[in-house]
Amino acid sequence: MSKPVPAAFWTQPVVQLARALIGTSLLIDGVGGMIVETEAYDIDDPASHAFGGPRGRNLVMFGPVAHAYVYKIYGIHWCLNFVGGVHPGSAVLIRALAPTYGIERMVGRRTLADPRALCSGPGKLAQALGIDKALDGAPLDRPPFALALGETADIIVGPRIGISKAIDHPWRFGLRGSPFLSRAFPKNG
Template structure:
């Protein structure tokens, strides 16, 4: 039984949603019978009053989806070669999103094939075509479900600083699962 995360899960304060996404499972449908799965083990939060947020200086064609309802995907292209996957949070007109930074995969030889925001999109084959998908609709090609490997296990969450940004670098808005070997980078 697949339990797709509901709109109400995403339409809450970004800082509450972000850590709760840890341990949830992303399912991406690549074709009729082909799926890619991954458990979220690392996230970062970006809010409306956050200088590092793409939506900080108003609505643009790129960040438009962040101003809509929660539960939609926000995918953007960066550094000329990578895509990043986010889930929109908060109710309509309040921009906010959670960047998915790492997934743990079970059916691959390399447990770190999706350990980084660019690598995970490469693994799932996420592109700009996956922007603005309603992930609360069970028929969508991209959904987040509550069934997962960590669900019935004891796991601890580490909260620390975000990675790779210059603005508001001191905000402790990155969370990851301590026990996972697929976390992108452990700061010491």
């Protein structure tokens, strides 16, 4: 049984928040599923967009919690983050989702039918859910977003993906055994 996300949920330390989001239901205009993989980013983390303070595209990270931070990587892929944490400049990257709602729309947006590949990475997830810059700064407690907390999940932990700084931080979290992860976790996770 899922329950609404209370306001206080967003103000826990960002690493705890990233773990707590595993199992949460995420829908955007009725399309989505269960979050199965996240990564935490903090203002003191050299791999974070917030490192060095507010500027340009990262300004949303310094605003109120429970808002979307959307940016483009490699000039082609949108990524969805949830602003949260104890202090400004923290966010959780939503890396992967188990698709359950609006699968036909996801298939149309991604032009492939394998459910394991629809949302198995931040760029794929954004494309499947129709996420773009228009959602940057949008509140997570209002449409088009619909979030609901799930049950406590069996979580696996490992290093974040695609970064060159702070690579030793074990701030990537996933649902153990999920076939929808973006990449396998190290065996000792």
